[in-house]
Each structure stands twice: as structure tokens, then as C-alpha cells.
Amino acid sequence: MSNGEVQETRLPGVGTRYTFELASGGRLVAIIHNDGRREIYSFEDSDADDPTSVLELRDPEAREFGAVVAGAYMRPQVVQELELTLGDLEIDWIEVPSTSPLAGHSIATCQFRRQTGVTVIAILREGEESIPAPEPHETFKAGDTLVVVGRPADIPRFRKHLFEGPESEIAWDARP
Amino acid sequence: MEELIDLAIVLGLVLGLGWLADRLGQSPIPAYFLGGVLLGPNGPGELGIVEPSEPLQLLADLGLIFILFFLGLEFSFARVRAAGRFIAVGGSTDLILGAAAGVIAGILLVDDLLAVVVIAAAVYVSSSGIIVKALSDFRRLADRETDLILAVLVVEDVIIAFFLAVVGTLLLTGDASTGETVGTVAIALAALLVFGLLARRLSRLLSRALERLEREFFIIGTGAIVVGIAVLFEEIGLSIAFGAIMAGVLFSDSPVRSEIEERFFSFRDLFGAVFFFAFGLSVNLAPIFESAQIVALALVGVALAIVAKIAAGVLTGRLTGLALRRGVSAGNSLVARGEFSLVLGQLALAATVLSVADRELVSAFIGVLVVVTAVLGVVTLQYSKRIGRAVEARFEPREGKIET
Numbered sequence: 001m002s003n004g005e006v007q008e009t010r011l012p013g014v015g016t017r018y019t020f021e022l023a024s025g026g027r028l029v030a031i032i033h034n035d036g037r038r039e040i041y042s043f044e045d046s047d048a049d050d051p052t053s054v055l056e057l058r059d060p061e062a063r064e065f066g067a068v069v070a071g072a073y074m075r076p077q078v079v080q081e082l083e084l085t086l087g088d089l090e091i092d093w094i095e096v097p098s099t100s101p102l103a104g105h106s107i108a109t110c111q112f113r114r115q116t117g118v119t120v121i122a123i124l125r126e127g128e129e130s131i132p133a134p135e136p137h138e139t140f141k142a143g144d145t146l147v148v149v150g151r152p153a154d155i156p157r158f159r160k161h162l163f164e165g166p167e168s169e170i171a172w173d174a175r176p
Numbered sequence: 177m178e179e180l181i182d183l184a185i186v187l188g189l190v191l192g193l194g195w196l197a198d199r200l201g202q203s204p205i206p207a208y209f210l211g212g213v214l215l216g217p218n219g220p221g222e223l224g225i226v227e228p229s230e231p232l233q234l235l236a237d238l239g240l241i242f243i244l245f246f247l248g249l250e251f252s253f254a255r256v257r258a259a260g261r262f263i264a265v266g267g268s269t270d271l272i273l274g275a276a277a278g279v280i281a282g283i284l285l286v287d288d289l290l291a292v293v294v295i296a297a298a299v300y301v302s303s304s305g306i307i308v309k310a311l312s313d314f315r316r317l318a319d320r321e322t323d324l325i326l327a328v329l330v331v332e333d334v335i336i337a338f339f340l341a342v343v344g345t346l347l348l349t350g351d352a353s354t355g356e357t358v359g360t361v362a363i364a365l366a367a368l369l370v371f372g373l374l375a376r377r378l379s380r381l382l383s384r385a386l387e388r389l390e391r392e393f394f395i396i397g398t399g400a401i402v403v404g405i406a407v408l409f410e411e412i413g414l415s416i417a418f419g420a421i422m423a424g425v426l427f428s429d430s431p432v433r434s435e436i437e438e439r440f441f442s443f444r445d446l447f448g449a450v451f452f453f454a455f456g457l458s459v460n461l462a463p464i465f466e467s468a469q470i471v472a473l474a475l476v477g478v479a480l481a482i483v484a485k486i487a488a489g490v491l492t493g494r495l496t497g498l499a500l501r502r503g504v505s506a507g508n509s510l511v512a513r514g515e516f517s518l519v520l521g522q523l524a525l526a527a528t529v530l531s532v533a534d535r536e537l538v539s540a541f542i543g544v545l546v547v548v549t550a551v552l553g554v555v556t557l558q559y560s561k562r563i564g565r566a567v568e569a570r571f572e573p574r575e576g577k578i579e580t
Contacts, residue, residue, distance in 0.1 A: 012255055012330045013308050014317060029318035034434075041318035049501075049561055054315050 021046060038062040090152045093124075094159060098142040101165040108136035115166055118150030118158040179231040186226055189215060190449045201558070203306040205514045206550035208449050209543065212456020228457045232450065239451025240522070241406050241420040242444040243515055244340065248424020249433060251337050255330065262324040265495050267331030270488040270510070274300035277484035281477030285470070285541055291534045293343060294524045298542045299481045301336045303514025304329040306550055310557045311509065319561075321502040324492060325509050336516050337421050340523075341368075344417040347527035363413050371422055383430040395439055417523065448515070455522045456543070463533070464540045474541055478548050485510040500572050501564030508560035512553025513546050521546070 007019040015033040022028060027043040029051075036059035041051040057065060096103050102110045107120050123131040123138065124145040131138060140146060148158060161167070190208055197207035215225045226232075256263060278296030286292060307329060316322055342364050349360050382401060389397055402423045409419025427433050464474050486507035493503020521542035525535050556563065 009260065009323060010255075011317060011322070012326050013250065013304060014312065014326065017317065019318075031317050033312075039315075039317065041315070043318075049319075049565070051315065051318060 086149070088151070089149055090155055091121075091147065091149050092155050093145050093147055094162065095145045096140055096142050097163060100142060100162055102162055103142040104139060106137050106139045107134060110161070111166065112148075112158065112161065115168065116150070116158040116161050117154040118148050120146050121149050122147040179229060182226065182229055183231060183235070186232060186450065186453060189226070190453050193453075194449065202554055203303075203309065203512070203514065203550055204449070205303065205306060205452055205518070206547045208452035209456040209518060210547055212453040213459055213461060213543065214456075216457035218457075218460040218462065226457060228454065232454055232457075235447055236451040236454035237416070238403075239444075239447035239449070239454075240519065241403060241416060241447075242440065243448050243451065243519060244417055244420035245402050245406075245424040246437070246440075246444050247333060247337050247340075247516070248421040248426075249428050249437060250330075250333055251421070251425045252428045253334075254429065256334060260323055260327060262327035262492065262496060263331060266324050266328045266488075266492045269492045269495070270328045270332065270485075271300065271335065273484045273488045273491070274481075277480040281480050281541075284473045284477055286534050286537060288530060288534050290343075290346065290527075291524070291530055291538050294347070294520055294527075294538055295477075295541060297336065297339050297343070298513065298517040298520040298545060299477070299484070301332050301513065301516045301520075302329060302485065302510045303512045303516070303550065303553075304333055306512040306514045306554065307509060307557065310512075310554050314558055316509070316557075316561075319502075319505070321489075321493070321498060321506040321509070324489070324496070324498065324502075324506045328488070328492075328506075328510060333516075337425075340516070340519065341418040341421050344520075344523050345415040347523050347529060348415045348417070349413060349528075360413065364418065367409065367412065367414055367418070367422075371425075375426055379426050379430050382426070383432045386432050394435070398436055398440065399443075417519070451522075452515075452518055455518055455525075458525060459521070459539050459543050460536055461540045461543060463537045464544055470537075474544060477541065478545055481513070481545060481549060482511050482552070499568065501561070501568035503564075504567045505560040505564035508556040508563050510553075511549050511556050513549045517542055517546050 005021060007021075009017045009019070011017050011031070013034075015031060015035075018030045018032075020028040020030075025045050027046045027048070029041040029043070031039040031041070033039070038057045038059070038061075040055040040057070042053050043050075044052050113119055120134060121132075123134050123140050124147060125131070126143065146162070148155070150158065189211060193207040193211040194204035197204045212226075213219060217227060275296050278299030279292060281299055282292030282295035285295065307325065311317055311322060311325065342361070345364050346357060346360055386394055386397055402420065405423040405426070406416045406419035409422065410416050427436055464470055486504070489505070489507020489510060490500070490503040492498075493500065493506060498506075521539040524530065524542065525539040527535055530538070
């Protein structure tokens, strides 16, 4: 009963009730009243008689809260601001996988800009200082996160380039 | 002018009574009624603050029409089916036990068959208004037994709609002669048939017309249809009650239903409060207190009415595999009688077919029944889970059995 199944029950004259059996053994019950009010009951275990807590929300509150819970609502402030200034460009965070054939090479060697149209604007390195606006000779390694900017259509090409290697031949420099 | 002053006083009193009941954790419905009884010409000490008057009665009639119109709006076989697994067992158990208790109570008090039937119906029908609100207020909507309670209420509302339409018409028309009764029943059945055949087309036509109207005309148009159908039914020898229910049924599955509900809730609440109050004004409880014997019989009747509901909850719980405590809890939640019993009481009081003595006794008994069960019912509902657990601990001590 703990595979997150939702059971829907009509409550005549009241509204609709949705029951969620939780993996923790608890039970969450959401009631949508005909007048738009929402109530959320939580029960510690599935057979408990009395709810441990009850939440009552109005319609607009419930919608916003629901979006937050669903993960569809909140985005970091910084991304929202960047979006304003970037216009039709997109900014993305891409971690360098350990399987990347380009790991350990410099940005210039990889010819990101020439072959994919995407520019690396920062290298984030866990436990060390990040490198903003890296020089072309800067190298990156597996586990780093590259902050890149480019047209939305070009970002997938960049990923492929980084993950599987370049489409056309490049002049490999010596590994450090 | 004087009538308006009276009306202002009535509304002020009704507001005060409703507010007081709410503060005490009670439903305002019995408070409106009891207020009418106490403050009216038949009250103790003959306070007589408010006299029944024609303008007041007009508003009360509108209240009756809108209460029954909303009952009709809820009338839908699709909704009955959607109410789940408790419908058949819960609905029939409750009907058999409730009606049986009602018939016994009726026989104890009156001789006339029709009067017994009216008492039986008033004992049978729980108050969906009071119970649904209390379930919501006391945070009980997530409980398993709530499904059972709501299913029983849905069945009751459908049955009482039929009953009010047919028996309500019998009560309000003609004398008791067999020929006339047969005639009335024939007209009622014919009206039902014609209405049944035309309902879908008429409903679509009226809904489409209403949908095009702007807001204020929507309200006026709906009001005209509702009052119009109610009066039309009275004109063809049936009753306002029948017409009001049918007007509701007409819109029960239509796309404008929710908008009508939204816009007319306030009408029902305002005029409905006046209706309960005005009924209280016209009721005389004295016949109940005439002799110790009648008081005792009436109390037995009320006790039966309460026991029947609790028994229906327990029995349905047994038959559908609910734990004992949940069945007990459901039964204790169904005790309150309210709006529809009061409507029956008012119809009985106005019934030309009944003898004056029966009219007074039936309406007085229903008044007492509603006040006692509505007040007690809200309390038993509030503590029903505790009562259920106590009963279970007493009769079925846990042996590590599977919970349901």
C-alpha cells in the first residue's frame, strides 16, 4: 500500500477526497470542497483514527502551495534575473562526466565556441575556488561544472560535444 | 411600514439566535425554530413579541420554496451511484430502521394513518444540512465512516424528495374523501410522468436561455422559473412543495446548476431562516404537555428516533465490514433531524386533511423531535469517535485482529 497510490472518493454534498498512502506508513488526505476550499489531513499511520494535523487552504493558496510542492513553481532568484538580461539566450549548468573524452583539456582545445556556438563563462569546482570568465587555456576536469551560455538550440549540441567528444577532428594538446 | 418594522425585528431576532447557537457550537436551524416558539404567541408566559403576519408568511413561503428547490437540485441518480459502496446497504438499513421507529412513534401518538406516515417520515429523515456542516466543522471528512454517513444522507434526500412531492400534496389538497385522494394521486403521477418525459428537453432549453442572460437577469430568470413552476403545480391541484422540488430536479444535471447554487445559497439561507422561525411562531407545543402520558409517549418516540439511527450505523457497519467503533460513530453522527422534518411539520400544520387535534399534535411532536435530536445530534457527532472507541473496548477488546 506504500507505492504512492492515490484513491479518489466522491463526498456527496461536500466535494472530492483524495487519499495518499505514504511509504512511511502514514496517510495523507486532501479534500477539495465544492466551494473551492481545500483541507489536508495527515495521519501518522494508515489506521489512525485522528489526524495529527489538519491544514485548511483557500483556492488560490492551495494552487500556489500545490505548485510549490509539485516543484513547478520556485526557481532560484538568480535564474529569473539572468533570464531577463539574456533575452533569447539560455544559461545552463553542466557537470563534466567522468567519461567525457574532453576532461583534462583546455577550453581552447575543445573548440566549444567554434563547433557548438556555446561559450563557457565559468568553471565551478567543488572544494576549490571557482573560475569566473576562464581564459581559453584554462583546463577543466571530470566533476567540474561548466556554466555555459548560448542559443537554446545549441545547448544540446554542446552536451553531446562534451559527453561524447567532438564531431570533427581537433588538435589534442598534451594531457597535463 | 409597520410590517417592515416587524420584519426588521424578526431578522434581528433570527440573526441573534443563529449567532448564539453558533457560539454554543450548535446548528442555527433548531435555534430559529425554537426562537419562533418561545417568542411567538404560543410561547411560555405569552411573550408574544412577534405575531405571525401575512408579509412574514410570504417570506416563509419563499423559504420553503427555496429549501425544497435546493433539495431537488441535489436529486440525481448519477450522484447516488457515485456515492459508493455504502449506498445499497446503508440506505436500506437506515430506511427500514428509521421508518419502523417512526411508525411506532406515530402509532403511539395519533390514530390517523396519514398523520402516522408524516411522523414516520419526519423521524426517518436526518438533517443533511446540520450533519454535513458538523462533519466539516469537526474535521471528520477524512474518516472512513464519513463515506457511510454521506451515502445514507444522499439516499434519504432522494427518498424524502419523492415523499414530500407526493404526500406533501396529499396533505395540502382537498378533504379526506377516497375519491379525491385517488384523484390527487392520479394527477401527481401524471405530472411526474409528463415532467419526466419533458424534463431533459425543457432543462436544456431553459439552461441555454439562462446561460445567455447577464448576471442580474440570470437571477431574475431563475427566480421566475422556480416560483412559477411551484405555483403552476399548485394551480393544477398539486402543491407548491411538489413544484419547488421539480424545479430543482429540472436543473439538477444541467450546466447552470452550480451557478444557480452559488447565486441562490443566500436566498435559501435568508428565507429559510424566516421559514423556520415562522413555523416556530405558528406551532403550539402545548398539546404535547397536556398530560404526563403524552409527554411520556413523545419522549419514547424521540428516544426511538435516536436509537434507530445508532442501530442503523452499527448494523450497516457490521454488514459492510467496518470496525465496530466506526459503525457506532456513523450511527451517532446521524442523529440530528432538521430542515426536512420541520418542512414536514409545517405541511402537517397546514394540512386540511388532518383533524385539528392531529395537526397540532403532529407539528408539536416534530418540533420537539427536531429540537432534541438536533441539539443532541451535534454533541453525539462531536464525540462519536470517542463513543465508538469506548463501545469497541467494552464489547470487542482487541485481540490483535485486522483493522478496517
